[in-house]
Amino acid sequence: MSQPLPPARPHLKFTADGRRVREVLSYARRGSRFTPSQQEAWDAHHEKWVIPDEAVDVPGFSLASWFGREAPVIVEIGSGVGEATAGLAALRPECDVLAFEVWRPGVAHTLGLVADAGAENVRLIGVDAVWALEHLFSPGSVEELWTFFPDPWPKQRHHKRRLVSREFGALAASRLRPGGRWRLATDWSEYAAHMQAALDAEPGLEGGPAERWADRPMTRFERKGIAAGRSITDLTYRAVG
Ligand SMILES: C[S@@+](CC[C@H](N)C(=O)[O-])C[C@H]1O[C@@H](n2cnc3c(N)ncnc32)[C@H](O)[C@@H]1O
Numbered sequence: 001m002s003q004p005l006p007p008a009r010p011h012l013k014f015t016a017d018g019r020r021v022r023e024v025l026s027y028a029r030r031g032s033r034f035t036p037s038q039q040e041a042w043d044a045h046h047e048k049w050v051i052p053d054e055a056v057d058v059p060g061f062s063l064a065s066w067f068g069r070e071a072p073v074i075v076e077i078g079s080g081v082g083e084a085t086a087g088l089a090a091l092r093p094e095c096d097v098l099a100f101e102v103w104r105p106g107v108a109h110t111l112g113l114v115a116d117a118g119a120e121n122v123r124l125i126g127v128d129a130v131w132a133l134e135h136l137f138s139p140g141s142v143e144e145l146w147t148f149f150p151d152p153w154p155k156q157r158h159h160k161r162r163l164v165s166r167e168f169g170a171l172a173a174s175r176l177r178p179g180g181r182w183r184l185a186t187d188w189s190e191y192a193a194h195m196q197a198a199l200d201a202e203p204g205l206e207g208g209p210a211e212r213w214a215d216r217p218m219t220r221f222e223r224k225g226i227a228a229g230r231s232i233t234d235l236t237y238r239a240v241g
Helices: 036-049 053-057 063-067 083-091 104-117 129-136 156-161 166-175 189-200 220-227
Strands: 073-077 096-100 122-125 142-148 176-186 205-210 233-239
Touching (some): 053 129, 063 122, 083 122, 083 142, 189 205, 189 233
Parallel strands (some): 073 142, 096 122
Antiparallel strands (some): 176 233, 205 233
C-alpha cells in the first residue's frame, strides 16, 4: 500500500501565488564551507551515514532501511560537531542514533568523530528536526531524545524560535516510548528555567533538573558556556505513557 506524502518541509512551503512561506525555525542558516579535514570525512563517509534531505520526501521513507536493521532509535537534535553523538553512540551499540543537524560542516565534522569512535550506529540528516519528529516518527517510537545546548535565542523577540517550548514538549512526549527519556542540557540559566516550566506543564512528561549525566561528553557549546562563567543545567524527563 502506498503511503501518503508528508507535508512539505520548511523552506519548501510556498503560497498559492508562489511566494516562500516564512516560518519560525529554531536555527539560523550558517556557513557551509568545510575545512580540509571535514571535507575528507565527508568524502569518506557521507554516502553511508548521511541521509539526503530529499529522501524524507519519498513516500514510504523507512529509517530502518538507512540503518540496515531494526533497533531502538535515539534522536539527537542539534548535534553540532558531534562530540556527544560519537561518544554516546559508541556506548549504545544496541541502539541506532539519528542526529539532526542543519549545519553541514558540523555534519561533516561529526562523520570524522563517529569514524574515530568506531561507531556504526549513527546516521545524520539535515532537515528540520521539529518537522521530522512530527512527520517521520509515529507515537511512542523514539527510545530516547537528546537536546544538548540548544540555541538559547536570548533576545526577547527571538524567544519564539527556541526549540524547547510547551508545544514542542507535547510533541516530544508523544514520540517517546512510555518510559523513554528526554535528556537536555543548557548553559543558559534563563532558558533552563523556561525549559523546566514548559516541560513541567506537559502532562505526558515527568522529571526536572538532574545531576550532570555522567556519560555525556563535553561539547563545544558546553566549553564555551563554562569559559564565559555560565553554569550548566542538565534536565531529564521521562515520558509517562
Ligand atoms: C548551540 S548548537 C549546540 C551543538 C551541540 N549540541 C553542542 O553542544 O556543541 C545548536 C545546534 O542545533 C542545530 N539546530 C537547531 N535547531 C535545529 C533543528 N530544528 N533541526 C536540526 N538542527 C537544529 C543548530 O544548527 C546548531 O548547530
